[in-house]
Amino acid sequence: MAGDPEEPAATRRTADAAESSRANRGWWDRNADEYQEEHGGFLGDDRFVWGPEGLDEAEAGLLGPADALRGLAVLEVGAGAAQCSRWLAARGARPVALDISHRQLWHALRRDSEAGAAVSGGAAVSGGAAGSAGTGGAAGAGGAAGTGGSGTVALVQADATALPFRDGSFDLACSAYGAIPFVADPVRVMREVHRVLRPGARWVFSVTHPIRWAFPDEPGPEGLSVAASYFDRTPYVEQDETGRAVYVEHHRTLGDRVRDVVAGGFRLLDLVEPEWPAWNDQEWGGWSPLRGNLIPGTAIFVCERD
Template sequence: MTRPVPSPPPEHHHQGAAPALDALPQEVVAVSTDALAAGFHEVDATSTVQANRQWWDIEAESYYQEHGEFLGDAELVWGPEGWTERELGLLGELQDTLSLEVGAGAAQGSRYVRSQGARAIASDISGGMLGKSRQIDADLGQPPLPLVLADGCALPFADETFDLVFSAYGAVPFVADSALLMRECARVLRPGGRFVFSTTHPIRWAFPDSPGPDGLTATMSYFNRTPYVETADGELVYAEHHRTLGDRVREIIAAGLRLVDLVEPEWPERTTSSWGGWSPLRGQSIPGTAIFVCTRE
């Protein structure tokens, strides 16, 4: 999940034919957290893709070790509040649908929809994260999910292929052109299909990423769309892009989608743990997650 604030040293952060997973590089070079610097400046789409692919390749194992128990191996958790698809039912009927998870990470969400009768395909920009998915399937003794190494802004699928496209804190904030991502997701949806995605609630951009009282005071403009970046020895290693709530709605409509619901889940009493800047204290006052439920006309 995401961390839109500079705080030295920053905490680690949660996509033609696609390359076969077996052909992916097996080693990545770790970035020393001692060398990281954080701030805000413009970065282009290509640099964003390269940095975030490497970041998630490096972070795949540690991210799973830190958050795997919370996420579950075969659940679709919509955000740090802990609400699941099993509880919210935002995807609609899953039996016999063909689904695509974009920014799937270790594909926990795809494993869940498969358990509900869907035919699931999981895609992510990171081979490291997809490799973790293969390991989870093996550990569970389940058939391996179909996995596709792909940028969410260039999905390697034909038009009108899927009944459902979804993403839980994946891809949307990690691409420079989220309007293009919306168009791609709409393109691969069949008419009447559903696109559901969750991401950091846009209002959080204005607040420090702190779980305590200092995270309740806005310190920057909500309307500042300059990307949050992390660099190591001057090289970009992580980038996150902000859009306002209005931006998101306009992107959805421009892609030919209809917004049918916008869910701002409240923090439940049962979730007593914090996840980076998401915490029970902050959850009592401001939303942390926005879930957009869309259909293709």
């Protein structure tokens, strides 16, 4: 239609922390509705899925035994519509779902409302004031605090590189494809998560497997031939006609990710590369049964705070 904005152009170029944060906050706010409509059925309302392969925390147990989650203060980084946090709450944990996108958190509120679950504070909270998960969830700007217990999820809008919580507020932290691929300085996120965790706490996060950056982001045979250098760390950027970034994703090699974990003050306990299961016939962007049976699509880092 005449007058419609042009589709963003994809390129590889540098993008600093401020540009990445601004672009991705806007992208997720604009695309949250479409994302939840397309993938919400797969993610469920209260399911903890680590990636497009469909590896379920209920089976994987990467956070530890499910019966040991009860009473734990848990931070989910890049929570989207808080499906993972809702799964945690159903097991008696006291989760805080944090995301940079207000619209993603709106979907968390919508899902809770539809399910009749209690949502602490009744609204997404814009982070900025220091809070404590302590015994009552998380307190951010505006003073909303989670009360914990089954079905209760506290929602906080904030950037993962500046977590609005006091030191040692959480017993556990997790992230399923949230925040880390989209920040220019992942070590800053690691150090922030380290700061808000208690000693000995576990930090588990999943990202696109780094090897995927060498292949075209296509689910079919065209996505099976190497098209770029695995070692090219130049960010992937979508930009408008003025050159303004509207989406940014940052590539790190597998070794880079391990070094980021260590630089953030964590010990790496395990690196999980889920295999594509026979039951999963869904294509999700460049993830597909064809590619998933040949090359890994997700890397999950199981870490522990020193």
